Amino acid sequence: MTPASSVAPLRASFVMPVLNEEDYVATAVASVLAQDGLDERELLLVLGASTDRTDEVVAGLAAAHPEIRVLHNPRNAISMSMNIGITEARFPVVVRVDAHSVLPPGYAVTALRSLRTSGAVNLGGRMHAEGLTRYEQAVAWGYNSPGGLGGAVYHTGGEAGPAESAYLGVFDRAAVLAIGGFDESLSRGEDWDLNRRLIARGGLVWFEPALDVIYRPRSSVRALAKQFHASGRWRGEIIRRLKGRVPVRYYVPPVLVAGLAFGAALVLAGAITGGAAGIVLAGIGLLPALVYGAWVALTALRADVPGPVRLRLLGVLPTMHLSWGVGCLLGILMPSRGHNAFAGR
Known part of the structure; x- marks a missing residue:
């Protein structure tokens, strides 16, 4: 006899928060509309208060595709946009989509079937960053490597199994509503926090390696620094709230x-002190910068990328690490306020 789960309709509501994405949203939407094998679907675009032509682009897409529903979130935060979309969703499974992402063919069907067979309440695959320019390619390498964003399985890949969080997310809508949805006081790190609460309630969060989603990284130093500073700031906020349980x-x-x-302070103290003691202080103070610089150079040298991309890693990696680190320290030391950190990962 065929199991009931295998013949049950595959129905999904895709939810995409969108703000200032005129260059990316059409491609992301096209990747959703190209998903086949579903019995029913809808695409909810939740618009923030964009200052570019995003709303105009979205209006054209909605006019051409009746399965698109346009919702609005003037307060901008991703957590709020996701809650708006989940509340308005008509189907039992919600597929989160980032406006910088490109879903591969078969993504939705694979995800929904894996959600059923694993018994998970949320699952995701790999965030596979791919850049077009040399700079974007360097940023992408940082995303995909433990030397850039660390060793999370949804960045570096791995075997199917339980995970602490999930990239994007394919949610059991009822399970998410049961825990109150996303925490709207968070503007970043909201996905990690949601998964933490799902797991605490006894839910299973699953990594599915068959889901490999292309992500388009930031294309300039300024944009990358801004993104990572905001991400670090809100991660620090979570660390402060949870008293370090991360x-x-x-x-x-x-x-x-x-x-x-601290090393810079020692160098300054050595300059003020002068003499042999000052030289010793300055030498000790230079060690952290020398060690980190050597590590960055060695990491870039060993990266399996073309030479021009390898050179850009010398700037990309410190931009990622230091922007995130400064933001995280600020988030730990003082509460983060406001909901203006609406942007993709």
């Missing part, structure tokens, strides 16, 4: 920043 890897960037700052 994976150890999240402490590496803020410890790095603190070490470099």
Whole structure:
């Protein structure tokens, strides 16, 4: 006899928060509309208060595709946009989509079937960053490597199994509503926090390696620094709220920043002190920068990328680490307020 789960309709509501994404949203939407094998689907685009042509682009897409529903979130935060979309969703499974992502063919069907067979309340695959320019390719390498964003399985890949969080997320809508949805006081790290609460309630969060989603990284130093500073700031907020109960890897960037700052202070003290004692202080103070610089150079040298991309890693990796670390320290030391950190990962 065929199990009931295998013949039950595959129905999904895709939810995509969108803000200032005129260059990316059409591609992301096209990847959703290309998903086949579903019995029913809808795409909810939740618009923030964009300052570019995003709303115009979305209006054209909605006019051409009746399965698109346009919702609005003038307060911008991703957590709020996701809650709006989940509340308005008509189907039992919600598939989160980032406006910077491109879903591969078969993504939705694979995800829904895996959700059923694993018994998970949320699952995700790998966030596979791919850049177009040399700079974007360097950023992408940082995303995909433990040397950039750390060793989370949804960045580096791995075997199917339980996970602490999930990239994007394919949710059991009822399970998410049962825990109150996303925490709207968080503007970043909201997905990690949601999965933490799902697991605490006895739910299973699952990594499915068959889901490999292309992500388009930031294309400039300024945009990358802004993104990582905001991400670090809100991760620090979560660390402060949970009194440090987070994976150890999240402490590496803020410890790095603190070490470099302490080293700089010793160099300054050595310059003021002068003499042999000052030279010793300055020498000790230079060690953190020298060790980190050597590590960055060695990591870039060993990266399996073309030479021009390898050179850009010398700037990309410190931008990632230091922007995130400074933001994290600020988030730990003082509460983060406001909901203006609406942006993709």
